[in-house]
Amino acid sequence: MKKILVLGGTGFVGAHVCEKLVRDGWHVTVPTRRRNNARHLLHLPPLTVLELDVHDEQSLTQAVVGHEAVVNLVAILHGTEATFQRVHVALPQKLSRACLAGGVKQVVHVSALGANAEQQEAAPSMYLRSKSQGEAVLRQAASGGVAGVGAGTGFELTCLRPSVIFGAGDQFLNLFAQLQKVFPIMPLAGAQARFQPVWVEDVASAVVRCVSPVSPGLSAHRPAVFELGGPEVFTLKQLVELSGQLSGIAGGRGRWVVGLPDWMGRLQARLMSLAPGEPLMSVDNLDSMKADNVTTDQCPGLAELGITSTALQPIAQNYLSNRNPEHGLTGLRMKARHR
Incomplete structure (x- = not known):
């Protein structure tokens, strides 16, 4: 073998x-x-x-x-x-x-x-x-x-x-959904950064x-x-809004997401990096978002590997709408790990 x-x-x-x-x-x-x-x-x-x-x-x-x-x-x-x-x-x-x-x-x-x-x-x-x-x-x-x-x-x-990368158990859409359960407004650094979630x-x-x-x-x-990359490109703000909507926050409307100017976003990131545990965001994350996180025509992609890329919303709706980041097969694995 x-x-x-x-x-x-x-x-x-x-x-x-x-x-x-x-x-x-x-x-x-x-x-x-x-x-x-x-x-x-x-x-x-x-x-x-x-x-x-x-x-x-x-x-x-x-x-x-x-x-x-x-x-x-x-x-x-x-x-x-x-x-x-x-x-x-x-x-x-x-x-x-x-x-x-x-x-x-x-x-x-x-x-x-x-x-x-x-x-x-x-x-x-x-x-x-x-x-x-x-x-x-x-x-x-x-x-x-x-x-x-x-x-x-x-x-x-x-x-x-x-x-x-998104999916049941991710620390991306699930994180934003959880934050919207706590905060009535979402101030967001790097709101216009572009991503192509896969x-x-x-x-x-x-x-x-x-x-x-x-x-x-x-x-x-x-x-x-x-x-x-997946078949769609989103701004970070759109992804945060979508995570709140799909998880049923505020009756499916999600929270109000407010994009911060660069100086305020960097201040927010610095404060977050000082919090105990794994930071939610750092100044280096903001620096990374200066470059669009999307595919180019300079390299082959999923299609050249014979894979059809999967749209975000149907998958994300499945695990976010259950309000359980451990939903599905990954959830079974995670539960087995903690027994």
Whole structure:
């Protein structure tokens, strides 16, 4: 049976990816710091959970041995420049060396719209610059290897750049819906930023297509870069309004969403970043939104992978109208994890 290692397999996107890979005939290995984090995946045979720290290069190198392919889904949205570098750049460096040493044939790296390995410093935020640098690291290893470690061998690399990802259990539409249950008015920074939301199931399908030997669209693009977006483009304000309407807030009208001027939005983001726990928004998020989060005509997309992109509203209405961000199959997984 084909074996694949999925970094970040316990997360929102990762759970969907693992399920589809298992259905496609792969034996999936998921590394995680704590085995308990993967309880919602244990119903998927054949799937193996490894308890290890993927940032430990020795452990990572041992983990990739015997796997034909690796998927990297590890990412963060908030942090300092040092933490972005650790997760988005240093980890791909370690992963590159591990894959070359272990003879891995394929690597699928989930990046982000706005990343550009060829123009790394042109990106407007720490997040996008680090994502660009991570792509560049992997591309170098794929094309010729790393000096002293499998030099000249390389591996097949596919980079996927999704727009914001939605689906039951997401931390995007669900978050805005929950906030509108608390606040009578929604002051919003970056209200006119443009997004092309893509369904988590479509992203997961794209990952599976990229490790399929007969997948359309891959042979003409090596290293392959695909931009993943849904069929519609929305402003952030429209998405916030839609989340309130679909979740039935104020009788289906949603809250009044007030776009903030840039200086006020940045002040709001700074205050939010000081709150305990994971911030809702940071100044770096606002910097990322200076670039439209939409697909371009410079890269192939879902259609070239044989996937028809799914519209947001019918899917979002299903889980938001239930007023339960854990609705559906993902909800069953999450409930299993907490038993």
